[in-house]
Amino acid sequence: MNEYSLTNLRELEAEAIHIIREVAAEFENPVMLYSIGKDSSVMVRLAEKAFYPGKVPFPLMHIDSKWKFKEMIEFRDNYAKENNWDLIVHYNQEGFESGVGPFTHGSKVHTDIMKTQALLQGLNKYKFDAAFGGARRDEEKSRAKERIFSFRDRYHQWDPKNQRPELWNIYNAKVHKGESIRVFPISNWTELDIWQYIRLENIPIVPLYYAKERPIVEMDGSLIMVDDERMPQELRDKAKMRKVRFRTLGCYPLTGAIDSDADTIEKIVEEMMTVTVSERTTRVIDFDQEASMEQKKREGYF
């Protein structure tokens, strides 16, 4: 490597910063969707880098399904406060008041009402014309084809057959009123890149990613943590302490843990390279039907 070449991570970083700045320059009212997960944490750091020494010129929005792990919410609030972010938290009030939740309504209804619908409400309420998401193309098959600037019609729908061509680093940011663009600045990152970057940059992440003794119930083969008393009593009674960690974070009843001793990033990567199950299988919603992510994305989910 000569003195004018970048490593993979630095090249990905430069690309992401370029994308983030482009959105700030081209759109009137962008927002960064913040899921509190590790990918979001990386994206948020990249935004801080893009506008340093200035403040990031757009807010963070967290779509709270009201079933996230408590540690996530705590982490979110601390991070936003310490790093001086404008944080918007939106939840589906109607769904919340009618008591929608995964235990009572099943994962499909819960996800639709408290995640997809809540997201669309949030985007409509603030009239955002661009929304950053932390999705990666290596996560899942339908994502592999999605553009970095992904056009959504006024109903927030994605049309996989009719995507705008996207060449070089020239992004088409033209939208009519009501239409919007979802932007994925870390499209080209892999799971390993994310961990490497977190390690390199000392990016804080929710402690749930690290192995620890936690109260766990086995449900249909998934290891579900008891995070509050909304889990039915008969399930809670079966809880046993197990040393586990989470590879992805979401609603606690829908997020399976894995048995693990990995309590440092190094150990997590080591485990990742030897563990032979891909990341999304710990997300319960993927099992609903084949190509279910594509379906959800067509409906407006990220």
Added chain:
Amino acid sequence: MTTDKLNIQEFLDQDQKKDLLRLLTAGSVDDGKSTLIGRLMFDSKMLYEDQLAALERDSKRVGHAGEDIDYALLLDGLKAEREQGITIDVAYRYFSTAKRKFIIADTPGHEQYTRNMITGGSTANLAIILIDARHGVITQTRRHTYLANLLGIKHVVVAINKMDLVDFSQKRFEEIKNEYAAFVTQLDVPDVNFIPLSALKGDNVVETSDKMPWYHGPSLLEFLENVHVSSDRNFDDLRYPVQYVLRPDTKFRGFSTSVASGIIKKGDEVMVLPSLKKSKVKSIITYDGELDYAFPPQSVTVTLEHEIDISRGDMLVHPDNLPRVERQFEAMLVWMDEKDMNLSTQFYIKHANNTTKARIDDIRYKVDVNTLEKSNIEKFKLNEIGRVVITTTKPLFFDPYKKNKQTGSFILIDPVTHNTCAVGMIIDKLSSKNLPSRITDTDKERIAAGKSLIKSDERQQKLNQKGETIWITGLHGSGKNELAFSLERKLFDEGASAVLIDGSSLRSGLSRELDYSPADRAEHLRRVAHICKMLNDQGVITICSFISRNESLREQVAEVIGKDRFHLFYMDASLEFCKENKPELYVKAENGEVENLPGVDLEYEVPQNAKLVFKPEENENNLDAILDYLANNKVFPIH
């Protein structure tokens, strides 16, 4: 990817030093393209067990590989496409080895998917061209090579696949190699390599095969791991297209972007385009500390020694190394839209962080992507490629694409649908200046109607002003002429195109048969009004100072010029002032030697609707008041 030999700490330290190779594969299911990529990912252990299980399940259900695992299924993402058995769009794949990380832009091979291949190939360092050893060089091979070359991909690997089906024959390999080499000399691909392999069986994909002892080169993966691409970027010509102006507070002004090409160093003298102002690089700022220099594709923020007005789309360059700064250029254009090209459309053009309007003036020719033959054509349809002449509203700062991908590439956006309808690569040749502009159907209609082909908003954009009339009324000797003449001077100095219509010159020429009777005064003003109208139509500002003594005359003038572009000002001087100022005529009038002098023997009606009223003794203030008025009403300047 194994971790057992290194401890994890060492592995991570080594892994984070990896570089990145972006590659393009094009081909159809029949070529074994997806099988090849699946094999690369499989053999470099990038598949997880659950993905493998799903793969085996799918292979049996919809696979095309008989009893074998169909690696192709791993790659075909979307549901409908899986059922049709083809990859339609561009899909991005990731895998890495101990040496490198790879991003594969995986694109379909058929001609109807040319735009997808163009999309996938735009960022690629290298292209893999797949040839079925049984069929040799076919139309598709030529097309893919041409497109890779068009995109400026410097490294091509010709993967001669399915060698197992031709008994791993060296003779067959050499035949294909010679055939391809003969064809590729027509193009200028700097680096072409041939590898015989079998994707299905795994020969020469990851490991070198013992079935082809006559082949002494590397396996495909070995080649990909070692090909040298970091010097492919342009490090010579500094192009720093400002993407974002960072102003966190009043003290700090930074200019952020990803360096497009060249090296920017602290202390460098730089010139700003288009203002041509010069300054020095004060600092290069990143979140991780200041840098002494930055190179492509780093994303940084630069501050300058001097306070210069710089906005998004402006470009910092070295003063001794300038890009071309022009409104017209020639380019290879790929039409990407389902809707046919329409030559009368004014597109948005996005180029180097700049967005402006553009028109396609002329199509030089269309290239047949299969035969490379050129032909004449009226307009492009989806997937068609050819050479065009483009004119933009604002000048662009560009280099030929061959020399600089970043400043030589652009996209055209449809003004109605906002779709990216075409993409282009600028050619290294000056556009001939005397090229006849192409006449479109709408143009023909305008010509028939006697309307200029230049629309008034185009003129306004170019001149940064609206062609309107400033009309100063007032008594003879009121000082309106002094104001009008100094206004013309002032506007000229400020960069406006303004013309003073002088009454006495007209009376010695155009109106020389007219006298000062009320009827002839009216006819004179009618002529003046028509001159103003013509000039205003051309975008020019006209300044008129005429007594125009009553409301009805002034109304008629406004009627001809257009009420919304007629700005009436009144020079309010007392008769005493006028007499003192220009005694000659007043003395004659009072002695009866001259008739029809307003204020003496003709009534002068003070205008009730004047936009501004002046006093003659305040000439300087009056000028400022007019300039403010013009700016506030966006007559000049517009921006």
